[in-house]
Each structure stands twice: as C-alpha cells, then as structure tokens.
Amino acid sequence: MTINKLRMPIDIAMTVLSIILMGGAYLFPADIVHVILGVALFVLWAVHIVLNRRWYGTVFKGKYNTRRVLQTVINCGILMCTIFLLISGIILSNHVFTFLGIETGLGFARTAHLLASHWYYMFMSLHIGMHVAMFAGKMKVPREGIISIILRILFILLFIYGIYAFIIRGIWRYLVLQQQFFFLNLERGYALFTLDYISIIVLFATGVQYLNKLLQRRKDKRSE
Numbered sequence: 001m002t003i004n005k006l007r008m009p010i011d012i013a014m015t016v017l018s019i020i021l022m023g024g025a026y027l028f029p030a031d032i033v034h035v036i037l038g039v040a041l042f043v044l045w046a047v048h049i050v051l052n053r054r055w056y057g058t059v060f061k062g063k064y065n066t067r068r069v070l071q072t073v074i075n076c077g078i079l080m081c082t083i084f085l086l087i088s089g090i091i092l093s094n095h096v097f098t099f100l101g102i103e104t105g106l107g108f109a110r111t112a113h114l115l116a117s118h119w120y121y122m123f124m125s126l127h128i129g130m131h132v133a134m135f136a137g138k139m140k141v142p143r144e145g146i147i148s149i150i151l152r153i154l155f156i157l158l159f160i161y162g163i164y165a166f167i168i169r170g171i172w173r174y175l176v177l178q179q180q181f182f183f184l185n186l187e188r189g190y191a192l193f194t195l196d197y198i199s200i201i202v203l204f205a206t207g208v209q210y211l212n213k214l215l216q217r218r219k220d221k222r223s224e
Contacts, residue, residue, distance in 0.1 A: 006047075006051065007051060010044055010047060010048055010051070011048070013044055014041060014044045014045065014048065014124075015124070015128070015201070017037055017040060017041045017044070018041065018120075018121060018124055019194065019197045019198065019201075020037060021034065021037055021038060021041065021117070022117065022121055022197055023184055023193060024182050024184060026184040026186060027184075027190070027193075035089065035093050038085070038089050042082070042085075042086055045082055055075070059072065065215075066215050067212060067215045067216065070130075070208075070211075070212070070215075071130055074123050074126045074127050074130060074208075075127065077119065077123040078120060078123040078124060078127060080116075081116045081117075081119050081120035081123060082120065084112050084113075084115075084116035085113060085116045085117060085120060087109075087112070088108075088109040088110075088112040088113035088116065089109075089113060091105050091106065091108075091109035092106065092109045092110065092113060111177070111180065114174060114177075114180065114181075114182055115174065115175075115177060117174075118171060118174040118175050119175060121171075121197075121200070121201075122171075122175065122204060124201075125200065125201040125203070125204035125205050125208075126204050126205065126207075126208045128201060128205045129204060129205030129206060129207065129208035129209040129212070130208060130209070130212060132205055132209050155202060155206065158198070158199045158202040158203075159199075159202055159203055159206050161195075161199045162199035162200050162201075162202050162203025162204075163203060165195075165196035165197070165199045165200050165203075166200050166203060168196070169185075169196055169197075169200070170183075171200065
C-alpha cells in the first residue's frame with residue numbers, strides 16, 4: 001500500500017475516534033477505554049504528521065495569501081490543541097500513565113482538556129472542510145446526476161441540523177469556558193449523539209469550504 005493510499009483510511013479513523021472521544025467517559029463503563037482510544041488518536045496524529053511532513057517544512061517559506069493563512073491557522077490550531085490534550089490527558093489518566101507519578105495540576109488538566117478538546121473538534125471540522133474537494137475526488141463522488149442531487153440535499157439538511165446540534169449540545173459554552181464541566185445528555189441516546197457531532201463537522205466544514213471558494217474566486221478575478 002502506497003503512502004497516498006494510507007492517508008484516507010487514517011483520516012477516516014481519526015475522524016471516527018474524534019467523534020467517539022467527544023462523548024468523554026460517558027460512553028464507556030470504564031474511563032480506561034477513553035484513555036486507550038485517546039492514545040490511539042495521538043498515534044494516528046503522529047503518523048498523519050509524518051505523512052504530511054512536507055507541509056510543515058514549508059510553513060516559513062514562500063508567500064502567504066488569505067487561503068494559506070487560513071489553512072496555517074487551522075493546522076497550527078489543531079497541533080496546539082493536540083499538544084494540550086496529550087499533556088492534560090496524561091495528568092488526568094488514572095491507569096495508563098500512573099507510572100509517571102504525576103499528582104499535581106489536576107485542576108489545570110481538567111480545564112485544559114475540556115477547552116482543548118472542543119477547540120480541537122472545531123479546528124478538525126475546519127480542516128476537513130479545507131480538503132473536502134480532495135476527499136470527494138478520492139472517493140469518486142459524482143458531481144452530476146441523481147446521486148449528486150441526493151448528496152447535496154443530505155448535506156444541506158445536515159448543515160441546518162448542525163446549527164441546532166451546536167446550540168443544543170452547548171458547544172459554544174465549552175469554547176469560551178462558560179461551561180467548565182463536561183455534560184453529555186444521555187437521554188438523547190447514542191444515535192443522536194453520533195448524528196449531532198457528525199452534523200457539527202458538516203456545519204463547520206461546509207462553512208469553511210464556501211469561504212475557501214469565495215477566496216479562490218477573488219484570487220481568480222484579481223489575476224484576470
């Protein structure tokens with residue numbers, strides 16, 4: 001399997017793990033499962049960074065247009081959130097990393113983990129939006145015909161529902177630390193949990209995708 005063929009399954013696995021991990025320890029009877037899945041996500045991120053190391057090598061090279069600034073902010077945002085999640089996750093771990101003997105900083109770790117996890121999810125959604133055209137090309141999504149129309153309608157519905165999910169889940173509260181303790185409404189069920197967080201990805205990915213298209217159109221007009 002070539003490196004290019006590795007990218008897609010790794011990206012999909014990272015997205016699925018991110019959605020699951022957003023449920024915190026509520027989704028599992030033992031929090032060690034959350035820790036193990038978190039470690040798995042960090043390992044995949046390490047692989048992802050290695051596969052895309054050329055991009056990181058060009059951060060301080062070349063000229064920056066608006067699109068490149070946006071992409072760099074999103075990617076650096078993900079990287080910073082990942083670092084904070086790793087550090088805070090190690091401090092909070094009651095199982096895997098106990099051998100480190102860390103007994104201080106629990107208050108900081110809880111706040112950092114809550115804040116970083118939600119900002120990570122937003123940046124991840126924006127990151128997907130920046131590359132959605134590439135993903136669609138690899139998956140050979142048709143641009144015309146009945147299947148294309150159905151997919152467009154589906155994404156429009158998910159986009160609209162994503163606004164509702166973003167509000168009902170109180171995501172914005174976590175982003176500004178107005179809500180300092182994570183709460184998952186289990187009365188909505190696991191199916192709605194999955195739908196809500198997928199629709200939130202669609203919401204932000206679609207938003208940044210159209211912003212990206214707008215920036216490209218302006219660039220094309222200037223070059224005419």
